[in-house]
Amino acid sequence: MDFKTGIIGSGTSVGGDVDLLIAGGGPAALAAALYAARYGIDHVVIESYQPGGQAALTALIENYPGIMEIAGGDLAEKMKEQAEKWGGVFRMETVTSTTSREEDLVEVKTDSAVYNAKYLIIATGAAPAKLGVPGEDKFYGRGVSYCATCDAPFFKNKRVMVVGGGDSAVKESLHLADFASHLTVVHRRNKFRAEPYLGKKLLSCDNCDVMWNTTVKSIEGGDGVEAVVLNTPDGETRVEVDGVFVYVGRRPSTEPFRELVDLNPDGTVKTVNVVHTSRKNVLAAGDVTDNELRQVVTAVADGARAAAAVFDLMQQEGDV
Amino acid sequence: MPLLSESDANEVRKIFGVLVKDVYVKVFTQKLECPTCRDTEAILKELDDLSQKLHVKFYNFQTDREEAEKNGVEMVPAIVVSDGTHSRVKFYGTPSGYEFSSLLTVMVDMGGKDEPLSGETLEFLDGLDEKLKIRVFVTPTCPHCPSAAVLASRMARYSENVESEVIEANEFPELSMKYGVQGVPRTVINDRFYVEGALPESMLVAALREALKDDPPGEKNLMDYIHT
Numbered sequence: 001m002d003f004k005t006g007i008i009g010s011g012t013s014v015g016g017d018v019d020l021l022i023a024g025g026g027p028a029a030l031a032a033a034l035y036a037a038r039y040g041i042d043h044v045v046i047e048s049y050q051p052g053g054q055a056a057l058t059a060l061i062e063n064y065p066g067i068m069e070i071a072g073g074d075l076a077e078k079m080k081e082q083a084e085k086w087g088g089v090f091r092m093e094t095v096t097s098t099t100s101r102e103e104d105l106v107e108v109k110t111d112s113a114v115y116n117a118k119y120l121i122i123a124t125g126a127a128p129a130k131l132g133v134p135g136e137d138k139f140y141g142r143g144v145s146y147c148a149t150c151d152a153p154f155f156k157n158k159r160v161m162v163v164g165g166g167d168s169a170v171k172e173s174l175h176l177a178d179f180a181s182h183l184t185v186v187h188r189r190n191k192f193r194a195e196p197y198l199g200k201k202l203l204s205c206d207n208c209d210v211m212w213n214t215t216v217k218s219i220e221g222g223d224g225v226e227a228v229v230l231n232t233p234d235g236e237t238r239v240e241v242d243g244v245f246v247y248v249g250r251r252p253s254t255e256p257f258r259e260l261v262d263l264n265p266d267g268t269v270k271t272v273n274v275v276h277t278s279r280k281n282v283l284a285a286g287d288v289t290d291n292e293l294r295q296v297v298t299a300v301a302d303g304a305r306a307a308a309a310v311f312d313l314m315q316q317e318g319d320v
Numbered sequence: 321m322p323l324l325s326e327s328d329a330n331e332v333r334k335i336f337g338v339l340v341k342d343v344y345v346k347v348f349t350q351k352l353e354c355p356t357c358r359d360t361e362a363i364l365k366e367l368d369d370l371s372q373k374l375h376v377k378f379y380n381f382q383t384d385r386e387e388a389e390k391n392g393v394e395m396v397p398a399i400v401v402s403d404g405t406h407s408r409v410k411f412y413g414t415p416s417g418y419e420f421s422s423l424l425t426v427m428v429d430m431g432g433k434d435e436p437l438s439g440e441t442l443e444f445l446d447g448l449d450e451k452l453k454i455r456v457f458v459t460p461t462c463p464h465c466p467s468a469a470v471l472a473s474r475m476a477r478y479s480e481n482v483e484s485e486v487i488e489a490n491e492f493p494e495l496s497m498k499y500g501v502q503g504v505p506r507t508v509i510n511d512r513f514y515v516e517g518a519l520p521e522s523m524l525v526a527a528l529r530e531a532l533k534d535d536p537p538g539e540k541n542l543m544d545y546i547h548t
Contacts, residue, residue, distance in 0.1 A: 001359065003324060003420040005331045007428060008470040049464050049518065050418060056463040073418070073463055081331075092467075094520055111520050112438055141503035141516035150462035153490045154502045224502060243502065 004077060006050055009092025015113030018044050019319065020310055023095045023108070023256075024123035026053020027296045028286025030079040031303030032121050037086035039311045040320065045083075046110055048094040052076025053125040054250070054287065055296050058168070059149045059175040063195075064296050072149075075296065095124065098260045104281055106260065119313065121306045122257055122269055122277070122284040123299075126250035131163060135219030136246070143225025143243045148172035155243045157181045161228055163216055164247035170194035170202050172247060183208040184239060186230060188215050219244055252288050264290050275306040283309050323359065324366050335424055336371035339431035341403060343374050348388055348398040350381040356414040356491055360397035363415060373431050392483075395492065401426050401473075408476040413488025417460025422469040422486060429474055437474050437521070444525050445479040450532060452482045455508040457489045457501045467518040468505035515542045 022032050025047025036043045050056060050073070058072030067075070080090070093110035098120070100106050108115040128146040130136055136144055145151040152175060160180040162173045165187035171194070177183045185202065190212045192199035202208060217229040217236065227240045252267045262270040262278035269277055269284040274291060277284050285302035287294050314320045324332065347364045349357035361378060368376035379387050381396045391400050391407040399411040401423070409430075415423040429436050437445075454472040458465035469486040476484035489496040489504055499508050507515045507524070513531040515524070527542040 001323060001414075001416045003328050003363075003416060004418050005328055005335065005424060006421045006466075007335055008421065008425040008466050048467075048520075050421065050466055052463055059461075071461075073461070111522060141506055141514075142500060143502050145503045147462065147464075147503075150459055150464070151503045153459060154496070223500060 002074065004050070004073065006077060006080065008050075009090070015110070015115045017116045018042055019117070019314070020044075020119045020121065020307075021046060021106070021108050021115050021117035022121045022123060024053065024121075024125055024253075024286070024288070025049060025051050025090075026123065026125045026286060026299060027055050027076065027079060028125070028288075028299040028303040028306075029053075029121070029123035030076065030083055031300035032123060032285055032307040033083040033088040033090070033303075034079070034086060035304045035307035036310065037083055037088045039307065041307070041311060041314065043089060044115070045088060045090045046093050046095055046108070046115075047090060048092070050076075051080040051090075054168075055299075057147050057149050058171065059152075060171070061296060072296075079300075095256045097256050100260060100279065106282065109256075118281060118319070119310045120260075120282045121303075121310065122254070122261070122282065122288055123286050123303060123306070124253040124256075124288050125299075126252045126287040126294075128246065129249040129251050131216055131246055131248055133216050133218050135221070135225075139219055139221055139225045139244075142223065143221060144219060145243065145245050146247075148175050148245050151243075151245075152176050152179045155179050158242035159240065160184070160243045160245065161186060161239065161241045162245045162247060163187075164249075165189055165192045165194065166247065166249070167194045167198065169247035170198040172245060173202055173208065174198070174205070176245060177202075177205050177208050180243075181207065184241065185210045186214045186216060186228075187212055189213065216244075250287065250294075254288060257282075266290075275302055275309055281313065322366055323363050329366070329370060332367065332424065333370045335428060336374065338428060338433075339371055339373035340433050341373065341431045343371075343427050343431040344402050344404045345374065345376040345427070346379060346387070346391060346400040346402075346407070347376060348379045348381045348384075348391075348393045348396050348400075350396050354396050357397045359416070360399070360414045363420075364399065367427075374427065395495075397491075399423065401430055403430055406480070408480070408483045409473045410484065411486045413486075413491040414460075418463055418466050419458055419460050419469070419486070419488060422458070422466040422473070425466065425470045426473045426477070429470075429477055435478070437478060441475070441521055441525050442478065444529070445475060445482065448479055448481040450481065451510075452479075452528060452531070453485070453510055454482065455485045455487060455499070457487050457496060457499065457504050457506045457508070459489055459504050462504045464518040465505040468507055471519075471521060471524055472507065509542070513542050
């Protein structure tokens, strides 16, 4: 049995002036906080939820060097503890908008306060992308889920479908296969994009089958999900399931920064030299950026680089 | 062996350091047909030792019927957290995983010196003239659940018209089924309205305002009425 000791912040923060504001609570933000704290930079981390971001939704992480295997939420909690040990400051708020009235100052509004920051690190990560098919919103929470770690127990001995073929889809399928009576993985291509090791493991699972070159047309049901209508190479077919878990990519959480920095057409923050953005005093790290590999190990690397870049800039300005 | 590791216990001791007022906790369990009651008792006993401000009392759900009824406890394991004047804030199920952080936060709210809710929320709660019962279904592995659980508990802590129950969905499968819970967090308001996911404070207030409007009876998904 494990016990998470992170306290939920309140909605009555006062905001104020700060040298560095780190927006986000995933691995990129947590690493940036650790480095910023060790550099002695006056900072605050604004996180919407419990630490970890998407990593916290991952049941098992096996490719973070030095750690054989760990639940994503536990890894995140350790990262936060480590940052706090060095003086990391965390507040639970949600960033709603950012503007830059003066060239060297960013105004960050949250759901409960206003901050003026000399430097900003955008590390807000990404949220699961939707399929965008009829029935998806209607059955959200009633059979449609984006979080296997949270909701798998509701599908014990039930028929489950996973949509997607990347790392998350395959990893979470393996987690769900332990609960479900039968698992169907639906993928639009003819092979997985996931690590070959994960793909192989899934293909050898006894209660799983994979439907290749197949897309979802709609999700049907009454009180809850009853079936999914699919477009397969052999035509339209209806598969009866009790739950659908969607892992078809991510939407970067960049809405509050739209006016502040240049974004790519897919919504990610445009970066130069990994962590620099179109604005000198705004850095970006992790899944929110256009950096290619989206892993915990790359997110923490980005976070460290972003904090180091802020430290450099502050030294140039004589701020530290 | 204690359930809390030495480092977790130290962390909790540090967290409880902010308590300035006494926090009263009533734990209801029973010996039979409650596989999770023992762990719940054990973890609350350990918590009790970590702060002088925390006062945990244990009751037998079967033999202390009067106390259970007085506190509105309907199933076990149950944890009632208060400042000693009410029993509006309840947790059902073992407080492990992320549910543990929800419980800790509510204890800190109860005994801390700051009001954790925003001005807009307080204004809404001050104007309430009807009863609201907010049930939040959670699982211990859900990182978004504490936000929803804590928000409902904070409202119940503040307002005499609000009652909150945080329910570990796996431990109460029949209740979960009754309320159609297949994903967490799911917030059920007055038995009939519901919202999915962890909403920011202002959005939950908007959903509650919607729930209080006159409408024909029937289940209603408030997500259709608030802007996400």
